Amino acid sequence: MLRERVAETIYVFTSSRYLEVAAGLIMTPQGCVVVDTLPFPSESRQMYEFARRNCPAGIRWVVNTHFHADHIYGNYLFEGIPIIAHEETRAMLERVGEQALEEAKQETPELREVRLRLPDITYRGRAAIRLADYNIELIHAPGHSSDCTMVYIEEEKILFAGDAVLPVPYIVGGDLNQMLATLQKVQSLNLESIVQGHGGVLLRGEIPETLEAAINYLKKVRSFVHNAVSKGASERELLAWDVEKAGLSRVPLGGMAQELHRANLLYLYRSFQKERLRRAG
Ligand SMILES: [Zn+2]
Structure with missing residues (x-):
């Protein structure tokens, strides 16, 4: 797993095991927020332990960007910490989560210890987490799937885009026109960097061109x-x-x-x- 710092208090964890899937950690003096939890227990645990060690005020929230397994299987390690997601994320996991996990366990023995944990708190439209001086916005961003959330840290101009921004937009199970609208929404934000759901971080200079190319x-x-x-x-x-x-x-x-x-x-x-x-x- 690769850990990189994208701002003074913001880290990105990139899996070396599964398709460069990313998770994030936003640290504030009043505690930290975790964005997605990676698929494999070994890497999720490393991230969890790093967060525990480096956030004296504790982990306050976990955000799930959408219901796909590679973003949420690590949820169960964040015991006692509330998980927030779009209402459709919870609904999708209720519908398909257990069966998908059972199948994944058959194929990948390392996942046998994983327990499905659903979001505790859901939102619709837009929501925000306020911690210390940080305003962390959750923006509904359908297209890749109907339940996607992007996490925008206004103060740092950083966007955790989840799978709304990928090296190749991926719409299987989702909707192309909604994906276009979401990418246009991203274009309207003032951004220093975008953490893609897979494939690394985009820096300011490459953002306009990358979004244009995706559209x-x-x-x-x-x-x-x-x-x-x-x-x-x-x-x-x-x-x-x-x-x-x-x-x-x-x-x-x-x-x-x-x-x-x-x-x-x-x-x-x-x-x-x-x-x-x-x-x-
Ligand atoms: Zn996905």
Whole structure:
């Protein structure tokens, strides 16, 4: 696991085990806030212990950015500390969490000690945590999934974007148009850095260009898939259109970019097809 400091009192923990997934720690004189809890107990525990050692006023809150396993499996280690998330995060975990965890335990023995822990407190729209001089805003940011939360630390101009910002926007299980609206929301914030849900930290100089590229990517994908469906292109033809043709690099996330991109194409293709059939029917 990689630990880096993105501001005087803010740390980012990046997993070396699973797709560079990130978690964060915001320290204030009145205690600290943890953003996401990583998937594997060994790394979650390291983060927990670091937080305990370095926050004399204690860990006050855990925020979950969304319900995906790689962001929340470490929750159970933060015993007694309230977890806050969007109301849909809790609802999704109630619906699918236990079964998904059981399946994950079959495949990954290291997860056997994990217990699912749901958010205790939920919000809708917008919420804020005020600690010392910090105003930590929770912003609903649907698109990657409908329940996503971004955590914005106004004083430091730092955004923990969760999976709302990734090297390749990923909309499988989510909604492309909502993703576009969320990225435009990010563009409107005054930012020094963005902690992506996976793939590292974006610094001030690279933010405008990266957000622009993500927005262009989604628009290109939308019109490409639209055309493919109206021309009756096969899935094979669809998948021949690679991530670089859609304007993004295939390098990030250990080469996973291409796979994420292809999953986006298929997801959108199938949902456009379904929509078309429904209209025709
Ligand atoms: Zn996710």
